[in-house]
Amino acid sequence: MAMLGTAAVATAQVMVGGAPMYAAKDIVDNAVNSKDHTTLxxxxxxAGLVDTLKSPGPFTVFAPTNNAFAALPAGTVDTLLKPENKGTLTTVLTYHVVPGKLDAAALMNMIKDGNGSATLKTAAGGNLIAKSAGGKVMITDEKGGTATVTIADVYQSNGVIYVVDKVLLPK
Structure with a gap:
């Protein structure tokens, strides 16, 4: 029986950016295969965060797509990728990471328990606000920007990824 359960998990992959996401792989090992996350x-x-995101975690990551990064003001990504801006880049990226593994069921319970919203403390030290509207989960950053979760529950060996359509920005 255990073998059957393992086989079901191994074959039921979520596709992200045209690539299967394997629950047995870590966040980095899966993300590198998504054509929608090359900028991320x-x-x-x-930012030097590869080792961190390959560690046991667990982590909940709100992963912006390439289009989300492209929607930032012109030159923003190029500026953030410069070595002298590594600290700012690290802050922006860790603002997308919440310690712990929050799958959609847990997140929806937090939103319900919070009377329609849940405050998530990020690894960067800031807060994200999660709300549900029209069957979608929306994540609001500290600057008032809102991202929509387009793919939820992309399970990893060290957490879970939510694909989002906007880059979330700390104060």
Missing amino acids: VAAVKA
């Missing part, structure tokens, strides 16, 4: 992967490498 480049930023994680530039």
Whole structure:
């Protein structure tokens, strides 16, 4: 029976950016295969966060797509990727990470328990606000920007990823 359960998990992958996401792989090992997250992967490498996101965690990551990064003001990504801006880049990236593993069921329970919203403390020390509207989960940053979760519950060996359509920015 245990083998059957393992086989079901191994074959039921979520596709992100045209690539299967394997629950047995860590966040970095899965993200590098998503064609929709090449900017995020480049930023994680530039910030020196690869080892952190390969560690046991667990982590909940709100992963912006390439289009989300492209929607930032012109030159923002290039500026953030410069070595002299590594501290700022690290802060922006760790603002997308919440310690612990919050799958959609847990997140929805937190929103319900919070009377319609849940405050999530990020690894950067800031807060994100999660709300549910029209069957979608919205994540609001400290600057008032809102991202929509487009893919939830992308399970990893060291956490869970939510694909989001905007870059979340700390104060």
